[in-house]
Amino acid sequence: MIRTLVMYGTPEDPAAFAKHYHEIHIPLVRKMPHLKSCEITKGPAAIGPDGGEYHLVAILTYDSHADMEAALASAEGQAAVADVAKFASGGVTLVTGEYETV
Known part of the structure; x- marks a missing residue:
């Protein structure tokens, strides 16, 4: 299984980002052939206790690299x-x- 993490930094206008992301970008992504699943965070995602924060993280999953x-x-x-x-x-x-369940 192949996964791509798409990590977005904090945008200049979070409201405009959300509107475009949900109304335009996600529908485009969902039309991609071979995409098994698409998951997104509900709000910011932190990187470790002292690390930076991403505004949103999407996880795109495919069966194979091909x-x-x-x-x-x-x-x-x-x-x-x-x-x-x-x-x-x-x-x-x-x-x-490439990910595997352990």
Whole structure:
């Protein structure tokens, strides 16, 4: 299983971020082929007791690396990627890896 964590920094306008993210970006993401699931945090996500905070973290799950690549290469994936620049004024960090249940 492949997961991508999409970690958004605090935006200049949190209300505008939320509106765009929920009304425009999530519908684009949900159209991506091969996407198994998409989860988001309910509010900020802290990094350790002394670390910084992310405004929102999304976790995108795919069955395989090939599925992730196909999703991102699709027209729907390209639209979702291009949309990030329209609302993520606080920056975005991506972490992708293969996960297993232990």
